[in-house]
Amino acid sequence: MLRSALNRLVRKLEAEGTPLAPAEKEALLRLPLTLREVRADQDIVRQGDRPTQCCMVVEGFLCSYKMLPDGERQILSFHVPGEIPDLQSLFLEKMDHALTTIAPSTIAFIPHEAVNVLLEQHFRIARILWREMLIDAAISREWIVNTGSRDAYARISHLLCELFYKLQAVGLTKGTSFNCPITQTEVADATGLSTVHVNRSVQELRGNRLIEWERGTCTILDLQALEDAAMFDLDYLHLASAGAA
């Protein structure tokens, strides 16, 4: 289990394109990971916390969010296996958002010190992780576009395209199907819509035969049409293959 967690990390870092040197790989495998099984809807880190470790998603599904004084919850991103959602806590002491599971998950914790040592001794790994964090930032920018400039139908389409490509990149899709434990309420919190309206839009997507989505499994029936509806442009995910083009 611990081995598989570390392997996921190595694979993730190599997905950038550059294979790791033996010394680098070894340094990664020596990282002191602590695994934890977490059930759904458990906060991993809370807003205002000052973490001393960061966490990697080994299995499951996380999201980060902020709560507003008026009770609104805004989801800021979804995190799939291989990602290290709060790596930024290495540099920004105080969490400005919370991190929670939205499905039963396996999380690996890594002490900050260990990561800091890693970064100083292996600048190439530092560069790869730096790049990862910038991709997260690129996704955030696209989410601004999503909530700011697209209508409900396009927003939800876009979210589904993003999830599909992110999951595909880590090998968690079968064809155009993927496990999608996100509830419509969570889609609503992520897109700035009401659950009612999300529901109606999802039904519209189903009616147009763009997707099927029930009991935690989402199948994209017409990816091209879904991307068109979403005005989706893959570039922002900065996937290795796309970058090479």
Add this chain to the structure above:
Amino acid sequence: MLRSALNRLVRKLEAEGTPLAPAEKEALLRLPLTLREVRADQDIVRQGDRPTQCCMVVEGFLCSYKMLPDGERQILSFHVPGEIPDLQSLFLEKMDHALTTIAPSTIAFIPHEAVNVLLEQHFRIARILWREMLIDAAISREWIVNTGSRDAYARISHLLCELFYKLQAVGLTKGTSFNCPITQTEVADATGLSTVHVNRSVQELRGNRLIEWERGTCTILDLQALEDAAMFDLDYLHLASAGAA
């Protein structure tokens, strides 16, 4: 002029809290900067570009934005003097958004190679710049909240609070007044609202005596009330003083 640009950079980096060592400061001052005066509404970098240099705002005002196929423009962030808005192009080859001036500006260009050398030789500077980029990401997250969860009145209030604190951090405010060359159309593109509605909301803010805003100068009359209206929480800007608390 070139000296003042470099000084602004040094000051910005030291604003993090840690004063730079003489060797570090010297390395910065040796950076090969190219200055350029640019009038308003000129693209500095375009979506799809693969820049070989990055740029620092010395004077003026920039914004980054994306265009959608349907003609909508979404502004993603505003950039004030001292910031290096496209530093990320060091790590993400292809620009996923554009960068443009919204006021006459002075820009300093720095070749990627020079920055790369700097990062490898001075890990502390790398850490500071890394942190800067993460703060940009934190601001993007807050913009997701803004467009996703706040109504028009709060969105505009929030934008003004953000600008005020960012400008204050680099010493570009006088009291609670600051130079604000942003048009209402740009506010609309940044907040995902129509210009008409922005106009009405700004008038409401004026009517409630929270702000004055005319001819490029914005004065906040009641900062506390403006922050309340915006549900503003300073934490996300990760200013040095706030981090120390």
Add this chain to the structure above:
DNA sequence: CGACGCTTTGACCCGTTTCAACAATGGTGG
């Protein structure tokens, strides 16, 4: 079987958009 969480539905309402003018402002050239 019953309870709980998630999805679905209908009816009504409101914030925001759209369209279409018009007024103010500021910069430019004669």
Add this chain to the structure above:
DNA sequence: CCACCATTGTTGAAACGGGTCAAAGCGTCG
């Protein structure tokens, strides 16, 4: 110094996307 033009800001009326509220269906799991 004024006439002109292009931006930017302002206004009103009508329409619409999406929100709210409230209740009912449905799966699933102890």
